[in-house]
Amino acid sequence: MSSNETPRGPVDSSRIPRYAGPATFARLPRLDEVGTADVAVVGVPFDSGVSYRPGARFGGNAIREASRLLRPYNPAQDASPFALAQVADGGDIAVNPFNINEAVETVEAAADELLGTGARLMTLGGDHTIALPLLRSVAKKHGPVALLHFDAHLDTWDTYFGAEYTHGTPFRRAVEEGILDTEALSHVGTRGPLYGKQDLTDDEKMGFGIVTSADIYRRGADEVADQLRQRIGDRPLYISIDIDCLDPAHAPGTGTPEAGGMTSRELLEILRGLASCNLVSADVVEVAPAYDHAEITSVAASHTAYELTTIMSRQIAAARKGAEAK
Numbered sequence: 001m002s003s004n005e006t007p008r009g010p011v012d013s014s015r016i017p018r019y020a021g022p023a024t025f026a027r028l029p030r031l032d033e034v035g036t037a038d039v040a041v042v043g044v045p046f047d048s049g050v051s052y053r054p055g056a057r058f059g060g061n062a063i064r065e066a067s068r069l070l071r072p073y074n075p076a077q078d079a080s081p082f083a084l085a086q087v088a089d090g091g092d093i094a095v096n097p098f099n100i101n102e103a104v105e106t107v108e109a110a111a112d113e114l115l116g117t118g119a120r121l122m123t124l125g126g127d128h129t130i131a132l133p134l135l136r137s138v139a140k141k142h143g144p145v146a147l148l149h150f151d152a153h154l155d156t157w158d159t160y161f162g163a164e165y166t167h168g169t170p171f172r173r174a175v176e177e178g179i180l181d182t183e184a185l186s187h188v189g190t191r192g193p194l195y196g197k198q199d200l201t202d203d204e205k206m207g208f209g210i211v212t213s214a215d216i217y218r219r220g221a222d223e224v225a226d227q228l229r230q231r232i233g234d235r236p237l238y239i240s241i242d243i244d245c246l247d248p249a250h251a252p253g254t255g256t257p258e259a260g261g262m263t264s265r266e267l268l269e270i271l272r273g274l275a276s277c278n279l280v281s282a283d284v285v286e287v288a289p290a291y292d293h294a295e296i297t298s299v300a301a302s303h304t305a306y307e308l309t310t311i312m313s314r315q316i317a318a319a320r321k322g323a324e325a326k
């Protein structure tokens with residue numbers, strides 16, 4: 001979109017009931033209706049990498065359904081994200097559920113294509129396996145990126161049943177491949193039992209810092225966000241959000257729930273505190289609607305994606321304004 005075009009926004013829910021019609025993210029236009037987008041919201045219906053309860057293949061569409069209730073002005077960031085930049089729903093990447101290696105390649109190729117149009121990606125998973133090909137693609141464009149990983153789990157384990165590509169291993173692979181900026185890697189919301197103490201030693205060696213869910217409770221969202229922001233600086237940043245970073249009370253609909261997590265309020269507040277970071281793309285993964293109740297999880301995920309989209313839209317608009325002033 002050039003700077004003098006007005007973005008096409010969501011369907012007006014005061015005229016057309018918000019529960020009517022097919023669901024796109026936040027009732028935004030489809031990408032093929034607008035041509036190109038500044039932020040492409042894209043689903044990855046894939047969950048063949050899970051180690052426990054399956055079902056995240058349905059996550060993207062559950063988030064789209066829950067996102068019907070989002071409104072166009074975000075008071076927490078004082079911004080109308082869909083007016084500041086063209087955000088559009090790019091539909092789903094059609095991945096092979098029977099072949100993980102091929103699925104990983106397909107996600108990478110589809111992300112390459114979308115990023116190649118100049119769009120930033122707001123990906124809706126899918127299980128956490130998909131973060132690896134997304135990071136590969138982002139790193140091709142930006143070089144090694146800073147990573148903020150919101151999750152109950154480390155996801156830096158080595159293999160499961162000898163498999164390298166699973167939802168418990170994407171970030172170890174990413175470090176091995178040199179696509180992450182090891183000066184700026186953090187897990188946020190970590191908790192729960194591990195296989196052994198070595199998990200933590202290995203993780204630290206890879207360069208990760210850890211903000212546990214108890215740290216968030218003790219120190220508060222603002223202080224945590226300040227600390228993370230300082231660590232990230234102006235590096236290109238990728239944010240990967242496993243919805244199981246939230247307590248099961250706030251996100252029951254997920255495959256590997258762990259007690260003692262952060263609240264959705266804490267997650268949203270930390271994200272808002274990162275609004276000045278150079279967010280190049282993001283994902284929200286591991287929503288498994290079969291275990292959800294009253295859309296608790298998919299509503300939380302839709303608001304999470306809304307905050308991330310708002311951060312990206314604000315930055316795109318600010319960069320455009322800066323370029324115009326020159």
Ligand SMILES: N=C(N)NCCCC(=O)O
Nearest residue numbers: 051128153167168256286
């Ligand atoms: N990425 C998620 N959600 N879970 C990883 C859990 C891996 C395990 O079962 O040990």
Ligand SMILES: [Zn+2]
Nearest residue numbers: 152153242244
């Ligand atoms: Zn997890």
Ligand SMILES: [Zn+2]
Nearest residue numbers: 128151155242
């Ligand atoms: Zn995860």
